[in-house]
Amino acid sequence: MKKVLVTGGAGYIGCHTAKELLKQGFEVVVFDNLSNGKKEFVLGGELIVGDLLDKDAVRRVFRSGDIAAVLHFASLIQVGESYLDPRKYYGQNLISSLNLLEAMLEAGVRSFIFSSSAAVYGTPLHIPIPEDHPLLPFNPYGQTKFFVEKILQDYDRAYGMKFISLRYFNAAGADPDGEMGEMHNPETHLIPNILLAILGKKEYLEIYGTDFPTPDGTAVRDYIHVTDLSSAHVLALQKLLASSQSEFINLGTNKGYSVREVIAKSEELTGKKVPSRSKSRRQGDVPVLLASKEKAERLLGWKLRYSELETIIETAWKWHKKLN
Ligand code: UFG
Numbered sequence: 001m002k003k004v005l006v007t008g009g010a011g012y013i014g015c016h017t018a019k020e021l022l023k024q025g026f027e028v029v030v031f032d033n034l035s036n037g038k039k040e041f042v043l044g045g046e047l048i049v050g051d052l053l054d055k056d057a058v059r060r061v062f063r064s065g066d067i068a069a070v071l072h073f074a075s076l077i078q079v080g081e082s083y084l085d086p087r088k089y090y091g092q093n094l095i096s097s098l099n100l101l102e103a104m105l106e107a108g109v110r111s112f113i114f115s116s117s118a119a120v121y122g123t124p125l126h127i128p129i130p131e132d133h134p135l136l137p138f139n140p141y142g143q144t145k146f147f148v149e150k151i152l153q154d155y156d157r158a159y160g161m162k163f164i165s166l167r168y169f170n171a172a173g174a175d176p177d178g179e180m181g182e183m184h185n186p187e188t189h190l191i192p193n194i195l196l197a198i199l200g201k202k203e204y205l206e207i208y209g210t211d212f213p214t215p216d217g218t219a220v221r222d223y224i225h226v227t228d229l230s231s232a233h234v235l236a237l238q239k240l241l242a243s244s245q246s247e248f249i250n251l252g253t254n255k256g257y258s259v260r261e262v263i264a265k266s267e268e269l270t271g272k273k274v275p276s277r278s279k280s281r282r283q284g285d286v287p288v289l290l291a292s293k294e295k296a297e298r299l300l301g302w303k304l305r306y307s308e309l310e311t312i313i314e315t316a317w318k319w320h321k322k323l324n
Contacts, residue, residue, distance in 0.1 A: 003027040004237065005067050007052060007100065008074030009045075010037025013115065013171055013229055015180050017071065019043055020230040021237075031061055032074065041180045052096030055103070062107035069111035069237055070104060072097065075144075078188055079119065079284055082141035093144035097151065105159055111240050112152065112163040113233060118222075118252070118289055120146045120167060128292040131167070131248045139284045149248065162244045164236040169222040169252030169291045171229055173312035174319035181319030182226075191223070191313065194263060195320040198272045205274055207259055209281035212288075218259035220288040222252040225306035225315070235300040249299065252291020253307045262309070269313050 004021060008014040009030030014037070018028050028045030031052070039047065050057040052074055061067070075093050076082070082089040104112065119142030120135050137146045148165075155161035172191045174181030182192050197205040210217040232251050239245075257265070263274050296302045306315070 001025055001027050002068040003066050005029050005031060005070045007031045007072045010034060010041050011073055012182050013226055014073035015041035016175060016226045017230040017233045020234050024234050052099050055099050058099050058103040062103050067109055071113040072100060073115045079139050079141045082139055083283060086140035089140045089144050094147055097148045101155060110161050113236055114163055114165040116145045116149060116165045116167045118167055118169045123286045127288055128254050128290040130292040131250055131295055156246050162240055163246050164240050165248045167250045169224055171226050172223045173225040174315040176315055178318055190262060191316050194266045194274050195317055197274050198270055199324050201324055205276040206279045207276050208279050210278045214258055214287055216258050216260045219285055220256040220258045222256050222290045223312055224251060224253050225312050227306045228304050232296060232302050235302055239300055249296050250291040251296060252293055253304060254291055254293045256290045257309055265309050266313050270317055
């Protein structure tokens, strides 16, 4: 049984992936500072509460000598905040990744799965976006993902650090068994905000931008179910351990929905109205993001199972009702 380290394994995507790793027979060690993660989301394996900025704490994790690979989810994720406070993002996302890679090199661990983002592409020049699309990140959050990808390429060349960088589009939905789901504070993502507005936990949903060059004027995104993201991580890990071949891979569905379409589907599925108000565009939001998923399917044999918009909203709704 291979032991893997999952940083941020108590967070939204990390905990769903840890569950999938356990199911597939991996031994899991979660390392999380619990700043956003929740202890209750760690359903198995070992939880080490620690901070990646603490170099010694990171080194200690590798002391057992039997960690085969690392999946690195831990990261600050708010695009808007990254504009306002870039040093927080460069400081935490870059330094934590460097500390982790340093400890891995010292311990001789050279397999790394990285949580990257569609934000590395910036405003797409064409859609769907393939992995060889120019990288033009324009917010500090996207820059940090871009820089870590560059560091990984250099560490691969110089030290043989093999990696698969997974560029997520819009992660959404919740565990189909209802055990975990999305819970950010503050919540900035569309689907949870729609559900919070339905539940009366938010007075209304703000629709950021109704003047985009899209059919209904609202922005179009590629929503991917978190359990499909998780299965892609397990496949990527298995691929990396078997082939030692570094790759960049998009994780998206190649299907897009506008903000208004997501609202309409949520109203249909919950039978409730979403109170909403139109606002100006959020800084840095692009009109349309759509992934090419051809490489993930071809290289990983990945198949989408839960990413129909209905399933995404239904699983998220079940989770939000349970929470509230
Ligand atoms: N939106 C609203 N109201 C809300 C929240 C979102 O109208 O309350 C809109 C946004 O403006 C955007 C769409 O809904 O058009 C989706 O927004 P999210 O915040 O859910 O997701 P983003 O597309 O902004 O961001 C996601 C990830 C980022 C990542 C980015 C890739 O959350 O981490 O995709 O570009 F960087």
